[in-house]
Amino acid sequence: MSKLRTSRIRLAGAAATAVLATLSLGACSNGSGVQDEGASSKVPPSTSTSQSAGTAAPDAGSDSSSNSAGSSGAKASTNGSGTAAHTPTSKTPATSSAKPVTCEGSNTRTVAAPLNRPLNHMLLTVTNTGSKTCYLYGYPAVRFGEAQSVPPVIEDSQPQAVVTLQPGESGYASVNLSAADGSGTNGHTVKSLSVYFQGRSGNESVGRGANPSLPAKGVHVDDSLKVTYWQQEMEDALVW
Numbered sequence: 645m646s647k648l649r650t651s652r653i654r655l656a657g658a659a660a661t662a663v664l665a666t667l668s669l670g671a672c673s674n675g676s677g678v679q680d681e682g683a684s685s686k687v688p689p690s691t692s693t694s695q696s697a698g699t700a701a702p703d704a705g706s707d708s709s710s711n712s713a714g715s716s717g718a719k720a721s722t723n724g725s726g727t728a729a730h731t732p733t734s735k736t737p738a739t740s741s742a743k744p745v746t747c748e749g750s751n752t753r754t755v756a757a758p759l760n761r762p763l764n765h766m767l768l769t770v771t772n773t774g775s776k777t778c779y780l781y782g783y784p785a786v787r788f789g790e791a792q793s794v795p796p797v798i799e800d801s802q803p804q805a806v807v808t809l810q811p812g813e814s815g816y817a818s819v820n821l822s823a824a825d826g827s828g829t830n831g832h833t834v835k836s837l838s839v840y841f842q843g844r845s846g847n848e849s850v851g852r853g854a855n856p857s858l859p860a861k862g863v864h865v866d867d868s869l870k871v872t873y874w875q876q877e878m879e880d881a882l883v884w
Contacts (some may be wrong), residue, residue: 748851
């Protein structure tokens with residue numbers, strides 16, 4: 645009995661030794677699918693990839709660029725060097741660069757109105773009918789009927805600045821038709837009137853003239869006929 649028991653104990657010990665040897669070999673082997681203890685200290689590949697992607701610069705066409713441009717109130721564009729350049733989304737309306745012109749018959753309307761006061765006077769009103777500002781230089785060169793010359797200007801009526809008419813605005817001049825006391829000579833009635841406009845130099849007429857209508861009965865003029873300079877205000881024209 646003791647021999648048989650001793651034999652069983654030896655067989656059990658040999659089997660246990662074989663099992664331990666098998667486990668030890670499995671733990672040391674890399675090809676069996678069992679990972680050694682040193683692998684647990686390494687950073688997982690997924691974590692390394694995530695950190696690298698997080699530090700990468702965004703694509704120039706990505707939403708982050710669009711959002712950055714949108715928050716600054718500007719559109720992003722490239723300036724040729726690959727760098728995004730910001731341009732304002734709103735545009736400033738262009739201002740008109742049209743230069744003022746000379747007032748004359750083609751861009752104005754002229755009206756002649758005889759006045760009761762001052763006596764024997766007529767008011768000329770010139771209105772800018774064009775789309776540009778115009779300058780009303782000097783004084784009106786008027787011709788009544790078949791007159792061969794224009795009447796003189798009242799020098800004291802000269803304004804301090806050139807009359808400037810914005811579109812729709814009017815300038816004025818008065819005409820002394822005849823002497824109020826009857827002292828004028830060569831009095832006669834005329835039924836037609838031509839008005840010519842001066843240029844900057846004042847030496848000659850420019851552009852087209854105007855032919856404002858007169859009352860059907862005409863107006864009486866004599867050798868005392870004279871005109872004022874163009875005025876910005878009607879009241880200034882009627883002083884003379």
